[in-house]
Structure formats: structure tokens, C-alpha cells
Amino acid sequence: MEKSSGKKNTAVLISGRGSNLRSLIKYSKTKKSLIKIVLVVSDNLFAKGLNYANKSNINNIVIKYSNRKSFEDRLLKLLKKNNIDLICLAGFMKILSGKFIKKFNKTILNIHPSLLPKYKGLNTHNRAVQNKDKYSGATVHIVNKKLDSGKIILQKKVKILKSDSGKSLEKKVLKIEHKLYPKAIIRLLTNY
Ligand code: GAR
Numbered sequence: 001m002e003k004s005s006g007k008k009n010t011a012v013l014i015s016g017r018g019s020n021l022r023s024l025i026k027y028s029k030t031k032k033s034l035i036k037i038v039l040v041v042s043d044n045l046f047a048k049g050l051n052y053a054n055k056s057n058i059n060n061i062v063i064k065y066s067n068r069k070s071f072e073d074r075l076l077k078l079l080k081k082n083n084i085d086l087i088c089l090a091g092f093m094k095i096l097s098g099k100f101i102k103k104f105n106k107t108i109l110n111i112h113p114s115l116l117p118k119y120k121g122l123n124t125h126n127r128a129v130q131n132k133d134k135y136s137g138a139t140v141h142i143v144n145k146k147l148d149s150g151k152i153i154l155q156k157k158v159k160i161l162k163s164d165s166g167k168s169l170e171k172k173v174l175k176i177e178h179k180l181y182p183k184a185i186i187r188l189l190t191n192y
Helices: 019-028 050-055 068-081 098-104 124-130 166-190
Strands: 008-014 035-042 060-062 086-089 107-112 135-142 152-159
Touching (some): 008 019, 019 035, 019 050, 019 166, 086 166, 124 166, 152 166
Parallel strands (some): 008 035, 008 086, 086 107
Antiparallel strands (some): 107 135, 135 152
């Protein structure tokens, strides 16, 4: 087991593109990484992000989401089997139940594409542009049973220009997400 090196056994949950997964894999391969990604789980068989796990030989599994209970039961078993210490949600678009969060009993992190508590839920970029906000950004927070409401670990702002659309803002925010997630993990695990 990787425990002797002090690295946290980490599972990353995805639903789609997986660009945050890619950045977490990149971080996990650095010498000073505090995590080892031992498992990638997707609720979507066609998630492009699965390719990144395959390329890096990371055990990856698709759990079909027929209903929340059966998904979470299977997921919990896998997490236990793999001695998972930390879950990173990275574009995982299903909501985990309070029961699951309690049962897992260790930290679950999420990255969200807005400056929480603003714009919980979906469609964050269009909402920020439509409201003529001056800034948007990304947040990494601990997952609790209330959607996008757990303790904030780290946030970073980006300026919204008059010329920005939801799409262009999404691109800008995604770029900062890729740096923010590893930084937030370091902050969480070193308490700095
Ligand atoms: C990211 O922007 C992430 O913040 C967001 O989905 C995108 C996934 O991109 N997550 C949420 O909206 C969660 N509510 P990726 O698959 O390329 O990492």
C-alpha cells in the first residue's frame, strides 16, 4: 500500500471531459505530490476523461447510474477495497446523498465553476455574464449534504470582460480550475 510514502489514496469521480482529472493526474505524478490517484470512477460509459486514466494506467471503472442507492452501494465497496482516503469530484454531475457522505466518513472535495456561494448548481457562466458580474472564478470546497455549500478551501477570481460570453468565460475559468484543484489539495492536507 502507498501509505508508507504518506500519500493519500485518492479516487477521482468524473462524468465527462475530464480536464480536471488530467490536471490532477499531472499533479499526482510530481515528486512532491501528496496524493496517489488509485481509482477513477465515472457514471458515464462515454466519459472522455476515462482515456486519461487509461493512458496513465489508473484503475478506472464505470458504474451505471440506474438509481442513487445502487450507484452509491457499489461505489462505497470500491472505495473500501481500494483504501481510499480522499475523493475528488472533478466534473462529476450527480449529487451524492447525505447518507453516502456520512458513510464514507473521509473528505470529499469538489471543484465548482463559480465564486461560491454565488451560482450554486448548473449554468454558472451564463448566469454570471447575464447578471453583468465583474468577476467570476472557481471554488474548491468540501462536500457536505447541501449542494455546493461545504467549507471553502480555496477560490480564485477571473475578470469578466464586456466581450465575454458564457463560452469564453467557461474557457477562462477552466484554465484556473486546473491550477486551483492541486493547490486546494495541498492546502487541505497541510493545513496551511
Ligand atoms: C468543470 O468546469 C467543473 O468545475 C464543473 O464541470 C466542469 C468539468 O470539466 N463542475 C460542476 O459544474 C460541478 N457542479 P472537466 O470534465 O473538463 O473537468
